[in-house]
Amino acid sequence: MAATEHVVPPSPFSDLVRSETRQQHGTVQSSPFMADLLGGRLGLDAFTRYTGQLWFVYRALEEAVPALRDDPVAGPFLRDELLRLPALERDLAHLLGGAEHLGALAPLPATSAYAARIAGVAREWPGGYVAHHYTRYLGDLSGGQVIRSLAEKTWGLAHKSDGVRFYVFDAIDNPAAFKRTYRALLDALPVDDLEKQRIAAECRRAYALNSTLFDALGREFDCPVAPPQAG
Structure with missing residues (x-):
């Protein structure tokens, strides 16, 4: 009698994305x-500059929402609770000393490249848009809360008020549950395995674009460059 073959079920796509982008x-x-x-x-001033660069990134993400609402791939992720542009604009009006200063915001070249990539995939490739949506908004719900807390303590910004509203998701009562639901949507993406690999690769690209932006901000504020890692 032949031994029963043990079949290992495939890992959820959300786990694949997390493992492939961990580094x-x-x-x-x-x-x-x-x-x-x-x-x-x-x-x-550095926090304000960073917040200003985020405005261009989220404008690219959120200007695409109306066209993608009914898309079978991207549409399920487009939750109004996540939208950040109004909060960003309130933060920037506070940080810059008035809403009239918003027109003076200027993107760094790295920011322009990042926003252009988001706008491009939003027009041409819904799966690629999902990759950028995932890396930005789930990051805001997780590590973004560390930044909010630091900003409040270090620069005396009012708790969850203007200056840090970008990190406050008032319409999400349970962030942990929301993130589980979001990852379940990733696992249920109506695409084949090849497309999932392409989306995972775009997640890596999103991190690389974000890293390039941080490098540019680091040069602007004379941050010491980390030594290359051995190996």
Whole structure:
């Protein structure tokens, strides 16, 4: 009698994405700019500059929402609870000293490249848009809360008020449950395995674009460059 073959079920796609981007996630978190920002070694001007760059990234993400609402791949992820542009604009009006200063915001070249990639995939490739949506919004619900807390303590910004509203998701009562639901949507994406690999690769690209932005901010604020790792 032949032994029963043990079939290992495939890993959920959300687990694949997390495993394939783990190293890049760590690299972004430990970038000189973010390390100095989180370590309190940079001033409110650096936080303001960073927040201003985020405005261009989220404008690209959220301007695409109306066209993708009914898309079978991207549509299920487009939850109004996640939208950040109004909160970003309130934060920037506070940080810059008035809404009239919003028109003076200027993207760094790295920011322009990042936003252009998001806009491009939003027009041409819904799966690629999902990759950027995932890396941004789930990051905001997770590590973004560390940045909010630091900003409140270091620069005296009011708790969950103007200046840090970007990180406050008032319409999400249970972030952990929301993230589980989001990852379940990733696992249920109506695409084949090849497309999932393409989406995972775009997640890595999203982290790389974010890393390039942090590098540019680090140069602007004279953050020390981390020594190359051995090996």
